[in-house]
Amino acid sequence: MALTTDSIKSFIQYGDISLAVRRTLDAALDTQDDDLVTEAISWSKQYHRLQNNDENPGQDFFNKADDLITRISSFPSGRFAAMPLLNVDQIGKSYSKGNFTLHPISFEIRTGDILGVVGENGNGKTTLLSCLSGDLAIDRGNIIYHNLRKADYYTIKGHVAFIPQRIPVWYGMLKDNLHFSAALSGVKGKANELMVDFMLERLNLSSYAHLTWKQISSGYRTRFEIARVLLQKPSLLILDEPLANLDINAQQTLLTDLRNLAKSVRHPLGIVLSSQQLHEVEKVADNVLLIKKGKCIYTTNTQNESAASNAIEIESNAERELIGNVLGAEATVQYNGGFYTIVAETISAKQLLQKLVNAGIEIQYYRDITNSTKRYF
Numbered sequence: 001m002a003l004t005t006d007s008i009k010s011f012i013q014y015g016d017i018s019l020a021v022r023r024t025l026d027a028a029l030d031t032q033d034d035d036l037v038t039e040a041i042s043w044s045k046q047y048h049r050l051q052n053n054d055e056n057p058g059q060d061f062f063n064k065a066d067d068l069i070t071r072i073s074s075f076p077s078g079r080f081a082a083m084p085l086l087n088v089d090q091i092g093k094s095y096s097k098g099n100f101t102l103h104p105i106s107f108e109i110r111t112g113d114i115l116g117v118v119g120e121n122g123n124g125k126t127t128l129l130s131c132l133s134g135d136l137a138i139d140r141g142n143i144i145y146h147n148l149r150k151a152d153y154y155t156i157k158g159h160v161a162f163i164p165q166r167i168p169v170w171y172g173m174l175k176d177n178l179h180f181s182a183a184l185s186g187v188k189g190k191a192n193e194l195m196v197d198f199m200l201e202r203l204n205l206s207s208y209a210h211l212t213w214k215q216i217s218s219g220y221r222t223r224f225e226i227a228r229v230l231l232q233k234p235s236l237l238i239l240d241e242p243l244a245n246l247d248i249n250a251q252q253t254l255l256t257d258l259r260n261l262a263k264s265v266r267h268p269l270g271i272v273l274s275s276q277q278l279h280e281v282e283k284v285a286d287n288v289l290l291i292k293k294g295k296c297i298y299t300t301n302t303q304n305e306s307a308a309s310n311a312i313e314i315e316s317n318a319e320r321e322l323i324g325n326v327l328g329a330e331a332t333v334q335y336n337g338g339f340y341t342i343v344a345e346t347i348s349a350k351q352l353l354q355k356l357v358n359a360g361i362e363i364q365y366y367r368d369i370t371n372s373t374k375r376y377f
């Protein structure tokens, strides 16, 4: 576990304590040593207590970190190996009412993969996700779930977890629902207590454990739902717009956590998530599908062959005419209400930026979108 513990040490060194705590919990779980997991949970609780009281961690906190890191690193590193999970071959779907059609689409997902599904409202993201989760029957094509012997509804449901955009109401306390969820997947007795405690800490829900659905915000309901389905150990986790109810920090935390969860040594999984937050999704996804009017018009897996020009996106108060004059015939400039999209075939994204800066144009925001789905939005 030397690699993992080295990164935890560096998070602590640079003050990224929250990240260090989350990674330590994951690494402790990967050791499968219950005592170590219990101690990591209590260390994490100490951190959250300090945070809630606006206090800085003291020496005892860092000593405990050293102790946990040393013990975790004495375990052999498990090896993550990507395995085929799902093959989606030319699937399509129409509804009995209305005109919408999801046109044939193909892709594959392996354990450890994150697939981002992006597109504007009403373009078919939820439809595609519901086909993958088994909630909607497909009209054509084939989905192969590699580690299932049968692909009937109940078997798929035991293997694929789907978190909808609007989290359904649950009854009773959050903690009891988690115990129930773990029990449904066969985790009983002490192991159930440990795993629920772990999940509450891991998703920073411990101080909400005794609250009900009505008493927590929509962002926390999303976190609760993630904790609940993870206790059922799915091999494919599908999340419909999970970022929608989260603040910007929580979005980053969730995406980094999903990245790590997918490649967990103990329980690797595939993840599919839909979102409007294109750039955020592109940062963590292995492949991004852009769906427009029910058609997959772009995937990042094929972009390397198709990106024949360079593109940047900038935010600037400069007039379009001035930008156009500075760049001349080498680039086309488009204004998209707030942003300029600039495309050029012969000059690189960096050179485009350089020219603008050299001409004294003030730029509030810049992004190289040469290989981004954003170009096709």
Ligand SMILES: Nc1ncnc2c1ncn2[C@@H]1O[C@H](COP(=O)(O)OP(=O)(O)OP(=O)(O)O)[C@@H](O)[C@H]1O
Binding pocket: 095, 096, 097, 098, 100, 119, 120, 121, 122, 123, 124, 125, 126, 127, 128
């Ligand atoms: N049960 C249904 N019967 C008929 N049409 C439907 C049904 N469900 C969805 N649609 C239509 O299918 C299209 C795609 O909807 P879908 O929810 O898949 O899009 P989306 O990209 O997820 O949108 P959003 O980002 O708003 O959630 C829409 O035009 C919607 O009206």
